[in-house]
Amino acid sequence: MKILLVQPPVQDFYQTSIRTQPIGLGYLASSLEAHGYEVEILDCQTEKKKSIAIPSELTYLKEFYPFHDRSPFKLYTGYYHFGMDWEEIRKRIKNSKADMFGISSSFTPYHREALGIARIVKEWDSRKTVVMGGAHVSCDPGNLLRSPFVDYIVLGEGEIRFPIFLKQIEMERRGNVCEIDGIGYRKDGEIKIYPIENYVQDLDDLPYPARGLLDLDRYRMKKKRSTMIITSRGCPHGCAYCSTHLIMGSSFRTRSPESIIEEMMECRKRYDIKIFDIEDDNFTFDKGRAKRLMSLIIETFGEQHLELTAMNGVSFASLDRELLSLMARSGFRTINLSFVSTDPSVKRRMGRPGVEDDFSQVLQDAEEVGLDVISYAILGMPDQRMEEMVDTLIYLMGKKVLIGPSIYYPTPGTPLFKQCEDRNILPSDPLQWRSTAFPIETKTYDRIDLVTLFRLARVINFIKAKMDEKELDEGMTWTKILQLMKDQVMAKVKVEKEGEVEDEVKSYSPCDSRLVPYKKIDEVTWRDLLVLLFEERSFFSLKRNSNRNMVLVKEKSSRRVLDYFFEKACEKSVFRSRSSPGSA
Secondary structure, eight states: OEEEEEEOOEEESOOOGGGGOOHHHHHHHHHHHHTTOEEEEEEOOOSOEEEOOOOGGGGGGGGTOOTTOOSTTOOOOOOEEESSOHHHHHHHHHHHOOSEEEEEOOSGGGHHHHHHHHHHHHHHOTTSEEEEESHHHHHSHHHHTTSTTOOEEEOSOOTTHHHHHHHHHHTTOGGGGGGSTTEEEEETTEEEEOOOOOOOSOGGGSOOOOGGGSOGGGSEETTEEEEEEOOEEOOSOOOTTOOHHHHTOSSOEEOOHHHHHHHHHHHHHHHOOOEEEEOOSSTTSSHHHHHHHHHHHHHHHOTTSSEEEOTTOBOGGGOOHHHHHHHHHHTBSEEEEEEEOSOHHHHHHHTOOOOHHHHHHHHHHHHHHTOEEEEEEEEOOTTOOHHHHHHHHHHHHTSSSEEEEEEOOOOTTSHHHHHHHHTTOSOSSGGGOSGGGOOOOOSSOOHHHHHHHHHHHHHHHHHHHHHHTTSSOTTOBHHHHHHHHHHHHHHHHHHHHHTTOSSOOOOSSTTHHHHOTTOOGGGOOHHHHHHHHHHHSSOEEEEEOTTSOEEEEEOOOOHHHHHHHHHHHTTSBOOOSSSSTTOO
16 A cells, blocks of 8 residues: 655745644654555645735735835735645646545644645545544544545544554454544544544654655755754643644653664764754753753764754743753754743733743843743733733843744634633634734734734844844833934935935825935835834835835834833833844
8 A cells, every 4th residue: 555645735924934844744654664555755835935815714914914015024925825736736646646645734724725635636536545634633623524535534643543544444444443542534424533542652662754755955944954853742731722732642751862862863874964953842841851862962963063943942941051051052052932921810821831030040041051042922812911912022122032923823622712712702714713814803902903013023023133233232222222213314314405315205104204304215214114113103014106116105003002012112121132242
């Protein structure tokens, strides 16, 4: 039997391509090969990108995303199909000569694309078997089996479960699949789903992912080959918005350090991989284990000889100075931390560990050992207040971190998803359950508040970057920054006026005559836009009109968010994003 494992393309406003390496399919493929099956991986998320029409369910976003904006504070520039087009996928499926198709559905808003693959298979040959797995399948199994294009589903970890399932199918014991936990199917019109009872306990028993079936040149960072590596599975925290426990369970299971080092050495020697992204559910949950692994990496490869990341994030509650130092020495340059909110009650409701004082200590220790920090603030959860979300941005503005504004998206099967359902604030279509769609609105905030918060985080990060580059002095308050911007703008205007500039553009926005009355539109800079933001309490986009001339367009913005921010933040200092100016 030949099996084709498929990672579908995605359609959205953006794609973080480095996070799309299908390491789960790699694990599944190696397990199937070990059981004697012929396997190929069709990774449809190639570097191709095609502009497509926004689905009708998302057209409300047009007023929030000014496409073709040329300002440095822009959001997204279009809606795209990322990866192979459907016709190419159809040809690859027909030419595969596969008997069974395993399709990954990892994210609920992209499930439509996964079903598109299943449909292509069944339209080509209805006798082919379609099996679907992935995070979305574990979160919402019942709805998947209502599709006529899906024959079976596999919940949770598939490396052991899937080969057992295949043996039953090959022996034509389809009725016996009920003996396998984590398998779902339809029988006589009735949906049967057998819940997960077992998780892989000895992770060292699993073969390494079949990276040879992937296009490793597709996944590069800084022009170097990179790969994901998993050193543990499961997370005991049980945060209200997280679905990890539905997929990998709540028990924390680890690999031996020796097995991890052997895999890294194979990646280096066989595939010339130089960057490793630790994609664990909770890498630092066992602090002692993480320290032992970092020490062994240093002992094996030398200090900072590798480059390590953990883009899935680590919990600051399980970090200390010793571990941070070992991470820096082993090859980490940056750590990703989930801060969530400054409001302790929000963290308690979400089940997040760690307090503000611990976070500040971690930031101080990270700076001293030379680690940069990206800190994620979650915006748009039920029961959050607009003021609390702004306060969180202001707090992170005053820390040496890059702010990661993370718009909450509801994930089926989680407590917070159920809360959204019960409160009738869940959008009707799963296509809208994505961060870029700003899915949740409540009595305390609406979508335009969230869009404004998102853009505000971009502005703060932009200023932090200017401090990293020493173009602005670190620690300046917003009052001083804006006064400097006005002085620089007006100084340039004065020079241009004294030079008798011809064809002065005296009015390109409601406040031009007051702010930059002599500046030509093609010369508008980030300084002008920053002053406009402060004076007008609105974002402006820079676009070309039908005559190909540049024009300023006042965008829809939340006045109350911007009023509250500048009221609270004007005398607050802004700090750079890197541990030291000019650091890589």
